[in-house]
Amino acid sequence: MSGAIDFSQMTCPRPLDNGERILLGHGSGGKMSAKLIQEVFLPSWNNPVVSALEDQATLNMPDWAKGSAKLAFTTDSFVVHPLFFPGGDIGKLAVHGTVNDLAVGGAVPRFLSAAFILEEGLLIDDLRRIVTSMRSACEAAGVKLVTGDTKVVDRGKGDQVFITTSGIGWVPEGRSLSIQNAQAGDRILISGTIGDHGITIMSAREGIEFETALESDSAPLNGLTEMMLNACPEIRCMRDPTRGGVSSTLNELAAASNVGIKLQESRLPIRREVRGACEMLGLDPLYVANEGKLIAVVPHDASDEVLRVMRRHPLGTNAAEIGEVVADHRGMVVMKSVIGGERVVTMLAGEQLPRIC
Secondary structure, three states, rough: OOOOOOOOHHOOOOOOOOOOOOOOOHHOOOOHHHHHHHHHHHHHHHOHHHHHOOOOOEEEOOOOOOOOOOOEEEEEEOOOOOOOEEEEEEHHHHHHHHHHHOOOOOOOOEEEEEEEEEHHHHHHHHHHHHHHHHHHHHHHHHHHEEEEEEEEEEOOOOOEEEEEEEEEHHHHHHHHOOOOOOOOEEEEEEEOOOOOHHHHHHHHOOOOOOOOOOOOOOOHHHHHHHHHHHOOOOOOEEEEOOOOOHHHHHHHHHHHHOOOOEHHHHOOOHHHHHHHHHHHOOHHHHHHHOOOOOOOEEOOHHHHHHHHHHHHHHHHHOOOOEEEEOHHHHHHHHEEOOOOOOOOOOOOOOOOOOOOO
């Protein structure tokens, strides 16, 4: 695609009708998820903390709390299929996903809760394996799981295991990360290769084999985020591009900060196996989920230093600068292709890969 993009042709989706039903696409992390949040949840829970649409709520402590640190609080649910996959399982994913939602907000994760919905017929050995994996993941991330709940549903009503987690952490004084902070001239950094998790889940589900082993990137990012924030306290924001992938994360950021984002396709770090699988399956790596990667918006004059710091961490060895924040085409993401043309990168329209996180 070449030439100027006619942004006037971009249309808004129609409102939800009262007679509509929930579809898989409403859990995609893309346009349908955004509509559900905007039209159903936000009107009922209309307060500034919820309306900020961050990965975590950052709350001022009450008067009786000592010190000036803020509380960070998040919650998430995990419904991956299969339960066990190369590089992880639903238990490990639940811990990492919750820790990461806190960490990308600048918080130091401390405590987790976990609620299990178990389907009648689940093997006790499988449950024990999941719980053991969660314990190991907590130890590696430096957090404690301190409370939980268990429910059992009839056979055929739960798809083996669903896990809902919540996490609490502390935001050190002076930190104020938000997707509303991006400014023209900022640089967009990513901590590593994209699409690894989603393609690993798809390959495990469909029996697709690769020449080299491909594993989920599921990992706790709190060590990496601390290194980055110590090197550059002025980082505008960070997000982990899970459901909906890089595209949805950047579209949310562009809309929240009222800026445009320009990506460089040639700079996107993508494994050869992931790129090949996406071409074979007709998928775009920008829309595929990640579970151990982060996107950071960094002031221009600090981007090189932050990138060097990221590359010194085991989870950031493939970190790259993939684009910049611009004043043009506000609220939209545009990518310059390897052949020089440009295309609009919209949010995921529906469900691309179901049951991946």
